[in-house]
Amino acid sequence: MGSVAIRRAKQKQQVIEKLSQSAPPGEVFITTVHAETGPSPWLNVIFEEIPFLILIIALTRKMYFLTLTNTSVVINSASRWNNRPGEVVAVFPRHLFPASQVKRARVWSKIYVQFPNSPKAIRLNVHGYWRNEFDQLLAALPPSAFHNGEVPAQAQAVQQAQGQQFPAQGQFQPPQGQFPQQGQFPPAQPQLPQQQAQQPVPMEKNPYQN
Numbered sequence: 001m002g003s004v005a006i007r008r009a010k011q012k013q014q015v016i017e018k019l020s021q022s023a024p025p026g027e028v029f030i031t032t033v034h035a036e037t038g039p040s041p042w043l044n045v046i047f048e049e050i051p052f053l054i055l056i057i058a059l060t061r062k063m064y065f066l067t068l069t070n071t072s073v074v075i076n077s078a079s080r081w082n083n084r085p086g087e088v089v090a091v092f093p094r095h096l097f098p099a100s101q102v103k104r105a106r107v108w109s110k111i112y113v114q115f116p117n118s119p120k121a122i123r124l125n126v127h128g129y130w131r132n133e134f135d136q137l138l139a140a141l142p143p144s145a146f147h148n149g150e151v152p153a154q155a156q157a158v159q160q161a162q163g164q165q166f167p168a169q170g171q172f173q174p175p176q177g178q179f180p181q182q183g184q185f186p187p188a189q190p191q192l193p194q195q196q197a198q199q200p201v202p203m204e205k206n207p208y209q210n
Contacts, residue, residue, distance in 0.1 A: 004129055008034075011083055012133075015065050018085045019074060024207045028070040031136040034078065035111070035124035037062045064089070064124065066113075068137050073097040074208060075113070088208040090116055099145045102138065104152045109134060 012032045019029065038061035063078035065085050073094050077086035092098065098114035100121055107128045112121035126134050131154075139158035143149050151159070 008129060008133075011065075011085075015067055015076060015085045018076065019067060019088070019208060022088075022208045023069075024071070026070075027072075030068045030070065031133045032065050032067045033126055033130050033133045033137050034083065035064050035066060035126045035130075037064070037122055037124060039123075066124075066137060068094065068140055070094075072207075073137075073140075075115075091208055094140055097141065099141055101147050102141065102145050103147045104131075104134070104138065104154065 011034065015032045016029050019027075023029075061080070063080055063083065065076040065078050067074045067076070071094060073092045074088060075090040077089055078084065079086060098121070099111050100114075101110070101112045103110050105128075109126045109128075109131075111124050111126065113124055114121045135152070135154045135158050138152060138155035139162075141151070141155075143151050146152070
């Protein structure tokens with residue numbers, strides 16, 4: 001697990017470096033989560049003895065990094081081969097992040113996100129390696145985003161560490177370009193309405209687009 005933690009930390013560092021090149025002034029990076037599209041990753045186990053089929057499934061998946069900041073949720077593409085972050089494909093105000101049907105699991109969690117110009121929400125799978133980072137992202141979501149209408153206990157613990165039930169934009173300001181230490185999160189504000197508001201930010205207004 002030590003090598004996994006080092007690799008995860010390196011990937012988060014690469015995402016910060018990438019986003020810092022075009023981040024708005026005062027932007028604070030809170031956490032980053034790696035995710036992949038496609039059907040359930042458990043299919044890899046089912047078809048592991050059919051290499052050609054496994055390759056086809058792998059090539060249909062897209063990789064992304066989801067980064068929570070003090071103002072936004074930023075989505076980068078990620079390389080299928082080395083997980084290096086690519087271009088920013090979407091930016092959402094954090095209180096309008098269009099997430100739904102979120103289900104936290106021990107190994108593979110899932111979250112559906114409505115990408116700009118996509119006719120329907122896209123399923124993203126998150127491995128348990130990223131569970132702590134995923135919990136920080138989930139703590140920024142309202143109960144309606146979850147499949148059972150309840151925020152998972154682990155995400156509630158993150159919320160309680162902030163002293164509020166539902167985090168929104170905050171005023172926490174660690175050094176620019178760094179993640180806060182565990183247990184340090186932006187102060188929260190009361191829950192904001194979610195219905196009739198979860199629209200992607202038009203790309204022409206994307207603050208991370210050069």
